[in-house]
Amino acid sequence: MNLQLPTRFGEGYKSPSQLARRITEPWGADNLYCCACTSDRLHAERNNTQVSDLVCPECVERYQLKSHSKKLSAGILGSNYQKMLDAVLGNRTPNFFLLHYQLPEWMVRNLLLIPRFAISPAVIIRRKPLSAVARRSAWTGYILNVGLVPASAKIPLITEGVVADRRDIREQYARIARLQVLKPEQRGWTLDVLRCVESLPNSVFTNDDIYAFEAELAKLYPGNRHIRDKIRQQLQVLRDRGLLQQPQRGVWQRS
Numbered sequence: 001m002n003l004q005l006p007t008r009f010g011e012g013y014k015s016p017s018q019l020a021r022r023i024t025e026p027w028g029a030d031n032l033y034c035c036a037c038t039s040d041r042l043h044a045e046r047n048n049t050q051v052s053d054l055v056c057p058e059c060v061e062r063y064q065l066k067s068h069s070k071k072l073s074a075g076i077l078g079s080n081y082q083k084m085l086d087a088v089l090g091n092r093t094p095n096f097f098l099l100h101y102q103l104p105e106w107m108v109r110n111l112l113l114i115p116r117f118a119i120s121p122a123v124i125i126r127r128k129p130l131s132a133v134a135r136r137s138a139w140t141g142y143i144l145n146v147g148l149v150p151a152s153a154k155i156p157l158i159t160e161g162v163v164a165d166r167r168d169i170r171e172q173y174a175r176i177a178r179l180q181v182l183k184p185e186q187r188g189w190t191l192d193v194l195r196c197v198e199s200l201p202n203s204v205f206t207n208d209d210i211y212a213f214e215a216e217l218a219k220l221y222p223g224n225r226h227i228r229d230k231i232r233q234q235l236q237v238l239r240d241r242g243l244l245q246q247p248q249r250g251v252w253q254r255s
């Protein structure tokens with residue numbers, strides 16, 4: 001992987017966002033690989049909305065590259081809330097590569113992959129329309145709340161300029177891909193509980209340890225009065241998908 005972005009593609013462009021796209025898209029097509037299979041190549045495919053997706057020629061998995069010159073923050077801006085929500089519910093979300101590059105060198109510093117099945121409806125936050133014109137228009141933007149994505153679903157391909165082994169990356173992807181059999185509307189709960197599990201300090205924990213997140217989850221699901229039952233049910237889902245073990249009743253272990 002070449003961490004120097006090809007700045008020659010930016011010649012003649014002034015707008016920072018256009019410049020970044022012109023420069024990072026060809027880099028992605030030349031350097032990124034499929035994390036869902038063993039293909040070391042992805043093809044750039046320009047669709048009618050002018051957002052170019054990267055597609056694996058072997059398993060047809062889709063990826064979208066989002067680039068920032070600032071370090072990854074908790075939220076990624078997107079343009080069309082309803083379209084994104086429909087895509088999540090219809091299982092048509094692309095995987096996201098989140099690229100952070102350093103200026104003025106145009107060097108790649110960090111790159112995270114968020115697998116598409118780690119994006120639940122709860123992660124897509126509708127933005128408040130900023131103007132009267134926007135309020136009148138048919139759609140509003142959204143923020144992809146990266147803070148609500150479980151840690152194991154933020155897969156670091158590059159960390160402060162150090163490139164991870166792609167076999168490790170594919171293993172991490174395959175692990176979280178075990179959740180893709182769950183329906184999108186059901187997956188939100190599973191991902192939320194997984195995120196709580198992964199934020200516990202110890203890999204072995206009890207029901208009571210995870211109940212500490214009851215209030216936080218109740219805020220995300222204000223209509224649900226049976227949060228503890230739901231938590232236990234989701235721990236079982238995670239166990240059945242091989243992401244947790246249950247050494248004894250009421251005791252769990254991350255695996």
Ligand SMILES: [Zn+2]
Binds near residue numbers: 058
């Ligand atoms: Zn593939």
